[in-house]
Amino acid sequence: MSNVDLKKSRIQNPNLKYKRILLKLSGEALMGGQDFGIDMAFVDKIAAEIKTAWLNGAEICLVIGGGNIFRGVAGAAQGMNRSSADYMGMLATVMNALAMANALEELHIPTRVLSAIPMPTVCEAFVGPRARAHLSKGRVVIFAAGTGNPFFTTDTGAALRAAEMGCEALLKGTQVDGVYDKDPNKHSDAVKYDQVNYTEVLTKDLKVMDAAAIALARDNNIPIIVYSMTQDEGLMGILEGKGSFTIVNNGNLS
Numbered sequence: 001m002s003n004v005d006l007k008k009s010r011i012q013n014p015n016l017k018y019k020r021i022l023l024k025l026s027g028e029a030l031m032g033g034q035d036f037g038i039d040m041a042f043v044d045k046i047a048a049e050i051k052t053a054w055l056n057g058a059e060i061c062l063v064i065g066g067g068n069i070f071r072g073v074a075g076a077a078q079g080m081n082r083s084s085a086d087y088m089g090m091l092a093t094v095m096n097a098l099a100m101a102n103a104l105e106e107l108h109i110p111t112r113v114l115s116a117i118p119m120p121t122v123c124e125a126f127v128g129p130r131a132r133a134h135l136s137k138g139r140v141v142i143f144a145a146g147t148g149n150p151f152f153t154t155d156t157g158a159a160l161r162a163a164e165m166g167c168e169a170l171l172k173g174t175q176v177d178g179v180y181d182k183d184p185n186k187h188s189d190a191v192k193y194d195q196v197n198y199t200e201v202l203t204k205d206l207k208v209m210d211a212a213a214i215a216l217a218r219d220n221n222i223p224i225i226v227y228s229m230t231q232d233e234g235l236m237g238i239l240e241g242k243g244s245f246t247i248v249n250n251g252n253l254s
Helices: 003-008 040-055 072-077 082-106 128-136 154-164 198-203 211-219 234-239
Strands: 020-025 059-064 111-115 140-144 169-174 195-197 224-228 245-249
Touching: 020 154, 040 059, 040 082, 040 234, 059 082, 059 128, 059 154, 072 082, 082 111, 082 140, 111 128, 128 140, 128 154, 140 154, 154 169, 154 211, 169 234, 195 198, 198 211, 198 245
Parallel strands: 020 059, 020 169, 059 140, 111 140, 169 224, 195 245
Antiparallel strands: 224 245
8 A cells, every 4th residue: 555545544533632742762662672773573563553543643753762772871971072972872863763764664654754963865854844744744753863962862852842843742652651659660669640740740850751851841731641662552542541651741631
């Protein structure tokens, strides 16, 4: 089936709680069961979930970290100049974005990669109006290279792009099914939040995203939904309000 034919088969699912979303994935998630690099089987799994949501009418942006290849903070800790290390991390996110774009195109989902660092040989440069036009035309948009500046994380880049694109929610796919008061992998008595407000996340240092990302989401009233990428309901379930997750917002249930 061609891209054009697949576009015609899209529906507008009335059960979607959010139509335009930004999905933030960590680079480490793309490792799957590996110790390093990109597990294409896992990338294909995420691409299939995105396809299902896209066919149901969701408008989807992605931001993918680069920690499976290189982490700027780790490089700086080993003595590298922080700016140089962060730029290397940004380039790692471009590699991940291209891998995800390839998986989506293999499923005939029209996809564009937009980089905050211009590199016209491999992808488009980020321009806000162009990105919004891609979304309105039914394309999945993957934002790469963070904000294009050192000292900012891809979490902050995700919150920034979500605000620029007018996204109704920012979804963060993780290894756990929500936000806990402490690490559930280390503490059996960890308590999960079904809902928590931005201020509480900041004051209790709940490690949802970095402080700048939380502040951006709060100031633009963008709910953050934290869920596990391994749960059966998948991305589509989260968009329909199913499965296990935590919503971070101003205090009102969406």
